[in-house]
Amino acid sequence: MMDRRALLALMAAPAFAADARPWPVRPVRLLVAYATGGVSDDISRALAQRLAERLGQPVLVENRAGAGGSLAMDVLARAPADGHTLCFSAITPLTLQPVLGPVPYDPLQDIAPVAAVMATPVLVLGTPALAARSMGELVQEAGRRHVRWASSGHGTTGHLVLERVRSASGMRITHVPYKGGGQQLNEALGGQFEVLSSNVAALQLQYVRQGLLHALAVGAPQRLDVLPEVPTLAEAGFASANLTSLFGLFAPAHTPADVIGRLNAEVHIVLAQPALRERLLAVSNLPGSGSAQDFAQHIARELAANRQALR
Numbered sequence: 001m002m003d004r005r006a007l008l009a010l011m012a013a014p015a016f017a018a019d020a021r022p023w024p025v026r027p028v029r030l031l032v033a034y035a036t037g038g039v040s041d042d043i044s045r046a047l048a049q050r051l052a053e054r055l056g057q058p059v060l061v062e063n064r065a066g067a068g069g070s071l072a073m074d075v076l077a078r079a080p081a082d083g084h085t086l087c088f089s090a091i092t093p094l095t096l097q098p099v100l101g102p103v104p105y106d107p108l109q110d111i112a113p114v115a116a117v118m119a120t121p122v123l124v125l126g127t128p129a130l131a132a133r134s135m136g137e138l139v140q141e142a143g144r145r146h147v148r149w150a151s152s153g154h155g156t157t158g159h160l161v162l163e164r165v166r167s168a169s170g171m172r173i174t175h176v177p178y179k180g181g182g183q184q185l186n187e188a189l190g191g192q193f194e195v196l197s198s199n200v201a202a203l204q205l206q207y208v209r210q211g212l213l214h215a216l217a218v219g220a221p222q223r224l225d226v227l228p229e230v231p232t233l234a235e236a237g238f239a240s241a242n243l244t245s246l247f248g249l250f251a252p253a254h255t256p257a258d259v260i261g262r263l264n265a266e267v268h269i270v271l272a273q274p275a276l277r278e279r280l281l282a283v284s285n286l287p288g289s290g291s292a293q294d295f296a297q298h299i300a301r302e303l304a305a306n307r308q309a310l311r
Contacts, residue, residue, distance in 0.1 A: 025084075026084060028060070029062060030059050031062050031075055031076055031086065032062065033072035034065050034069065034089075034179065036063055039201035041182070044061060046279065047267070050273065054266050067097075067153065068153030068154045069092060069097070073089065073103070076250060076252055077104075077252060083259035083263070086251055087251075095299055096302075100154070111250050112254070115248055117271065118280055118287055121285075122161055122197050122198070123219075123227075124216045125196050127194055127195070132216070138216060143171075150176040150195070152197075156245075157244070159175065159177065160243060161241045161243055168241065195216070200218070200284050202282070217233045220232055221244075261292065
C-alpha cells in the first residue's frame, strides 16, 4: 500500500507541472493605448516584433485608442493577471487622468508597471493655419483671436503642455483632443487647427524640414540635436510646460513577480539592440531603464505631485 506521504506527492505532481509551465504558453496580447500612425504605435510594433522573437510566442498588437489612454488601461485592468495581456502607454493614464477626473481603475492598485520604454520630447508645432513662427508670436496672435490647439487626447502630456502655456500666458485656447498622433498629424497638415503638441517622431521632423509644419518649441531638458535652432519651452518662457512624455509597458495587477521580472529584463535587452536603440535616438527618444519597482515608484511620485499641484 502506498503511504500517505507518497500519495500526497503523487497527487501534487500534476498541479505542480501545470503551474511550472514556462511563460508565455500562448500568444501575448499587447494593447496600444493610441491610434495607429503615431510614434507610440510605431515603437510598440517594433517592440512587439522583437519581444516575440525572444519569448517564442507571437506578440499581437491591438490598438485601443480613446480617452487619452485610459480606455486601454481599463481593458488591461480587467484582463487575467497571467502575463498574456500587456499594454504600451504613456504614464499619464496613471499619473494625470485620475487627477483630472474619474477613471474606471485604481492607478496604483489595478495596474502593474513593468518597464519604462522611452522618454519622448514634446514638440509644439504651428500648422498652415498659424502665422506665428515662435512662442512669443503665438502669444501675440492668440491675443487677437482664439487659437485651436490639438493634442493626442484629454489628460495627455500634450494636453498638460497646452494647459500650462495657457495658465502662464492667458492665451485664449480651444483644446482639440484626438485619439492619437496619426489623425492629429494628418489634419494638422490641412490646417484644421493652429497648433498641436506632438511627440517627436520621424514624420513630424520630416514635415518640419519640408516647411509643412513649423516647430515653435520643444519640451525637453535641452535643445534637440535634430532641431538645434528650436528653443525649449523653458527657454521660450514657459518653464512649467517644459515636459516630456514617458512611455512604458504595463500588466494587470497581481501578475506573477517572475513574469514581471522577465518582461522587464527582456524589454531592456530589446532596447539595447542597436537597430531599435538607434531608431529611438534618431528622433531624440531616450531608451528607458531601471527595474519594474523603479518604474512603479516613479509613477507613484508623479501621481502624488499632480494631485498636489492640481487639487
